[in-house]
Amino acid sequence: MIEPATYWPPFGLTLTTPRLKLRPIRDGDIPAAVEAALSGVHEPGRSPFSNPWTEAPAHELATSMAQWYWRCRGATAPEDWALLLGIWHKDEFVGCQDIGAKDFATIRTVTTGSWLRRSAQGRGLGKEMRAAVALYAFDHLGADLATSEAAVWNRQSLGVSRSLGYEFNGITRAIWGGKAQEVQHVRLTPATFKRPDWNLHVKGHEATAKYLGIQK
Numbered sequence: 001m002i003e004p005a006t007y008w009p010p011f012g013l014t015l016t017t018p019r020l021k022l023r024p025i026r027d028g029d030i031p032a033a034v035e036a037a038l039s040g041v042h043e044p045g046r047s048p049f050s051n052p053w054t055e056a057p058a059h060e061l062a063t064s065m066a067q068w069y070w071r072c073r074g075a076t077a078p079e080d081w082a083l084l085l086g087i088w089h090k091d092e093f094v095g096c097q098d099i100g101a102k103d104f105a106t107i108r109t110v111t112t113g114s115w116l117r118r119s120a121q122g123r124g125l126g127k128e129m130r131a132a133v134a135l136y137a138f139d140h141l142g143a144d145l146a147t148s149e150a151a152v153w154n155r156q157s158l159g160v161s162r163s164l165g166y167e168f169n170g171i172t173r174a175i176w177g178g179k180a181q182e183v184q185h186v187r188l189t190p191a192t193f194k195r196p197d198w199n200l201h202v203k204g205h206e207a208t209a210k211y212l213g214i215q216k
Contacts, residue, residue: 005204008073009211010083012204015132020125022085022097022132025069029086032093033069034062036117041095049115052177078213079103087116087129094120097129099137104214108144110137127160128196134164135200138190141209142216145189152182161186165194 004026005012015022025033038061041054056064072082082100086093095116101109112133116126137143150157152171161168166186174183209216 005207009204009207010076013083013208014203015085015136016201016203017128017132018198019089020128020132021088022129023088025084025086025096027066027069029093030062030066030069033086033096034065036093036095037061037065037115040118041115042118049176054115055177076212078105081212083208085129085133087125089120089125094125095129097133099133101143104141104143104212108142110141110143110146112146112148121156126156127163130160131164131196132200134188134193135195136202136205138193139200140202140205140216141214145187147185147187149183149185151176152184158184158186161188163194164188165192167192 003012010024011026013023037054038058054061069084072084076082080100080102081104082098085097085099087095087097095114097112097114099110099112101111104110110133112130114126114129116129134146137146147169148157148161148166150161152158166188169185169187172183172185174181176183
């Protein structure tokens with residue numbers, strides 16, 4: 001049988017931390033991802049996302065999630081890419097950590113976003129998975145900057161950012177889910193990054209980097 005990484009090299013990428021395994025979501029993982037999202041990601045009616053995807057009716061959520069994964073894969077190109085990494089903790093799918101970039105060869109900047117099922121929150125997993133992609137971005141991709149954003153009231157996300165050394169980089173006003181939202185922007189550099197006391201183990205980087213057109 002042909003390995004999926006043969007036709008889409010990022011499928012061979014795996015990032016391993018002391019408690020987590022991160023790898024691009026495959027079609028066979030989608031049911032577990034949908035189940036995790038349906039179990040609850042945030043307090044009802046208080047979406048922390050610019051697109052309130054978690055509030056879709058249950059019968060629509062699976063379709064929209066699958067379409068999103070397929071769309072991101074299909075649009076992957078050196079000038080614009082996004083890796084949607086599933087998060088496994090003790091063999092259970094618990095969330096997703098994204099890392100993406102536009103014109104990376106020139107500006108060496110990545111953006112990140114994530115979600116974690118509520119049953120897995122409050123244990124430091126969100127910090128661990130963000131640290132994983134920051135390590136991957138700086139040490140393997142050769143990024144100079146990692147950026148993210150969160151609603152100003154999202155203390156959990158901003159707390160993770162602060163604990164890892166992100167600098168707060170201004171507040172803008174945007175429309176999230178049809179409503180005006182104050183958005184806090186954050187930025188992280190190799191110099192400000194508060195590195196964890198563990199090592200990240202990476203598998204499949206070379207083929208992934210080549211596919212994304214990245215030369216460190």
